[in-house]
Amino acid sequence: MKKTIIFTLSLLVSLISFEFFLRYSPFEYGTSPGIYDKEIGVWHKKNFSGYSISECYKTKYYYDEKGLPKSTKVYDENKNDIVFLGDSFVEAVMIENSGIIHNVLAKELNYKYNVLNYGLSGTSVVQSFMIFKNKVNLNKTKYAIEFVELDGDILEVNYQSHNKMARPKVYLNFKSLNKYKIIPPREITLKDKIGDFLGDYQIYFFIKKLIFSIKKRTTPSIKEKKKTILNLSQNWLNLEASIYQSYLLAKKNNIKFLLIINSKKVHNRETLKAFLTKENIPFMSIQEEAQKRGIVLHSLSCEDHWSKESLNDIAKIIFESGFIAPN
Amino acid sequence: MLFNSYVFIFAFLPISFSLYFYLNTKSTLLAKKFLVFASLFFYSWWNIFYLPIILGSMFFNYAIGQQLNQQREKIFSKKTTLILGILANLMLLGYFKYMDFFISNINLISDAKIPLLDLALPLAISFFTFQQVAYLVDSYRKETKEYDFLNYSLFVTFFPQLIAGPIVHHNEMMPQFAKRRNKVKNYKNIALGLFIFSIGLFKKVVIADVFAIWATKGFDGSEVLSIFEAWATSLSYTFQLYFDFSGYTDMAIGIALLFNIKLPINFNSPYKATSIQDFWRRWHITLSRFLKDYIYIPLGGNRKGELFTYANLMITFILGGLWHGAGWTFIFWGFLHGMALVIHRIWSKLGFKLWTWLAWFITFNFINIAWIFFRAKEWNDAIKVLESMFAFDTYIDNFNLLQFSWIMLAFLISLVLKNSFQIINTKYSKNIILFTTLLLFFLALLQLTNIIIQEDKVSEFLYFNF
Numbered sequence: 001m002k003k004t005i006i007f008t009l010s011l012l013v014s015l016i017s018f019e020f021f022l023r024y025s026p027f028e029y030g031t032s033p034g035i036y037d038k039e040i041g042v043w044h045k046k047n048f049s050g051y052s053i054s055e056c057y058k059t060k061y062y063y064d065e066k067g068l069p070k071s072t073k074v075y076d077e078n079k080n081d082i083v084f085l086g087d088s089f090v091e092a093v094m095i096e097n098s099g100i101i102h103n104v105l106a107k108e109l110n111y112k113y114n115v116l117n118y119g120l121s122g123t124s125v126v127q128s129f130m131i132f133k134n135k136v137n138l139n140k141t142k143y144a145i146e147f148v149e150l151d152g153d154i155l156e157v158n159y160q161s162h163n164k165m166a167r168p169k170v171y172l173n174f175k176s177l178n179k180y181k182i183i184p185p186r187e188i189t190l191k192d193k194i195g196d197f198l199g200d201y202q203i204y205f206f207i208k209k210l211i212f213s214i215k216k217r218t219t220p221s222i223k224e225k226k227k228t229i230l231n232l233s234q235n236w237l238n239l240e241a242s243i244y245q246s247y248l249l250a251k252k253n254n255i256k257f258l259l260i261i262n263s264k265k266v267h268n269r270e271t272l273k274a275f276l277t278k279e280n281i282p283f284m285s286i287q288e289e290a291q292k293r294g295i296v297l298h299s300l301s302c303e304d305h306w307s308k309e310s311l312n313d314i315a316k317i318i319f320e321s322g323f324i325a326p327n
Numbered sequence: 328m329l330f331n332s333y334v335f336i337f338a339f340l341p342i343s344f345s346l347y348f349y350l351n352t353k354s355t356l357l358a359k360k361f362l363v364f365a366s367l368f369f370y371s372w373w374n375i376f377y378l379p380i381i382l383g384s385m386f387f388n389y390a391i392g393q394q395l396n397q398q399r400e401k402i403f404s405k406k407t408t409l410i411l412g413i414l415a416n417l418m419l420l421g422y423f424k425y426m427d428f429f430i431s432n433i434n435l436i437s438d439a440k441i442p443l444l445d446l447a448l449p450l451a452i453s454f455f456t457f458q459q460v461a462y463l464v465d466s467y468r469k470e471t472k473e474y475d476f477l478n479y480s481l482f483v484t485f486f487p488q489l490i491a492g493p494i495v496h497h498n499e500m501m502p503q504f505a506k507r508r509n510k511v512k513n514y515k516n517i518a519l520g521l522f523i524f525s526i527g528l529f530k531k532v533v534i535a536d537v538f539a540i541w542a543t544k545g546f547d548g549s550e551v552l553s554i555f556e557a558w559a560t561s562l563s564y565t566f567q568l569y570f571d572f573s574g575y576t577d578m579a580i581g582i583a584l585l586f587n588i589k590l591p592i593n594f595n596s597p598y599k600a601t602s603i604q605d606f607w608r609r610w611h612i613t614l615s616r617f618l619k620d621y622i623y624i625p626l627g628g629n630r631k632g633e634l635f636t637y638a639n640l641m642i643t644f645i646l647g648g649l650w651h652g653a654g655w656t657f658i659f660w661g662f663l664h665g666m667a668l669v670i671h672r673i674w675s676k677l678g679f680k681l682w683t684w685l686a687w688f689i690t691f692n693f694i695n696i697a698w699i700f701f702r703a704k705e706w707n708d709a710i711k712v713l714e715s716m717f718a719f720d721t722y723i724d725n726f727n728l729l730q731f732s733w734i735m736l737a738f739l740i741s742l743v744l745k746n747s748f749q750i751i752n753t754k755y756s757k758n759i760i761l762f763t764t765l766l767l768f769f770l771a772l773l774q775l776t777n778i779i780i781q782e783d784k785v786s787e788f789l790y791f792n793f
Contacts, residue, residue: 002758003761006758006761006762006765007765009762010761010762010765010766010769011765011769013766014765014766014769014770014773015769015773017766017770018770018773018774021533021770021774022777024729024732025537025729025733026537026540026541026729027537027774027777027778027781206773206777206780209780209781210776210780213779213780
């Protein structure tokens, strides 16, 4: 009995000590920036900061009182808003705050607008539309710049591709460009609540990574499985219609809209461009635009997300494109 | 096989431990054979191609040892046999460890373009060669003898100390294997062994591997360092090396104790040293003992006047530096320590005294600075760190509070807390020992797993490279 108590106690103390160790050592995992949101499924924690950690960076990120990546200037009620929509390429928590696209553009514009970043990692244009619709203050917004990470989004815009074990997410299922059904994020479960609670602890990520690592060793073809979606016609409809709906919403609210295509696959790019041209939706293919200016867009050394320099270049391209009026 | 790997902790160690004591109940000869086999298996786990080298070295040295132990008339005198034996060992070490260094220096001086051999250094060659040289000298001095090849094999290959020491003498090991009471499980030794093993594992994976990240970043990853980064980098390596190597030694001592074998102490709080002489009485004690007994004293030690004593000190430490690695940075490190010992000797002769805290401060900083040359892959890396440490015109930027806190913690552990040797010689209640063992073991195991999933590999011990 005594030995069992000692065993249990030592195990418990070692777990607590390990949490402290992870928190205060270079082996830190970072904490979860996400929390359950009944409209989108997940949203950033408000007034929150943490570290985004990978092999090639350890960056402190900050979310403001709305859960948006912090702006370098305090929000000015007397100014209009420019909003960025998109996924982790836009959210860019791996880049130091002043180098994230909204802060670079705000500086380029000499802070004449409030430039807000509504980017949310793990989302596609479907969720971007819902964020635009539900979270953005449409009355104050003058410009909306939406990024589509086309090669990834085309696989993720279909609710059928949603991993049931993953965090809940809102989806739209389109019948046509104007007709859609909202598939709300599933109800928050006890597991999600526990996840949200444990998301503040390093040890939770350690366990998650351990499980992932074991699964990866036992089933090495997880990634391949995801890519074997044969019929993408519904995906294309969902993708194009979500962009179309964002555009319509902007138009209805007198917001100037620009879609920025980020795609390395020419076929995908050309397909979407044809659609956008047909519907008169303003767009810019960022790779082509950068190429025209002799700029090479670099990714981070350990992953696909854009580097600080590239985000800086993209912000300048937007600024120089004349899309935003100087005043 | 690394001590800090799952395969060692959960498979090799429990199996070899259980089988050894089980076989001892049947036949002690069989148990001994098994332990040699297990040790060779442990050694071959890295690379089976190294096995013939260690076996060849063992056969050769055993044969030379036999010659030295025989009383009858021989073709060569004992002294000639000993010299031949030592030369053969040094040639083996020289071929694998120093040949490329020698060739690259020839190429540099003469502009010759002799191709490098690019030989991989057989694991533990420096350790098993030194151990066997010591055996030959001890045999020559009639301080030890061994007529049984199996016993000799066990002396050389006993896996806890095979790879990175402690460097042991034949006559301090073999009587322990011969003792009847050591052939049965001793639960006190098992408890103590696991306790020390856990301390060592904790030191390695929880402390040394943290400092390794900062040391690597500073030495190999950064082009320019601020004054804070430079000091933090050098101190990080100073503590990484200590916790890594003393952690390994603790694990070796702990594992050997499971088999009822007591290995000699190798570290005695070296960073508490208040002089460089004191440091070498506390750091890698078995190597210091070897250098003293088999180089310094045979050279004449302090028996031939002051100038010769200084020269002997310099030679001993330059060779000590060279033993650690084939490179000018290692030689320079040895030179620095030799110089420091000479200066200390002159200082002591003149009867000067320092306040203890000042003596410690000077000693520690000297050791810390000297380690820069020991760690740096190239001269330029060493100069980069060293110059930045004294670039007082730069302001303190890039202050890393986390790294600073860890350095302070390491100072506290190294200077205030008891070392492993002191801990095992202190009487604690069984429950405290059990609790601490489990706590350190669980924590180390969690971090070991963490390192594997974050870096996809187990980190090696620094002294495996020497």
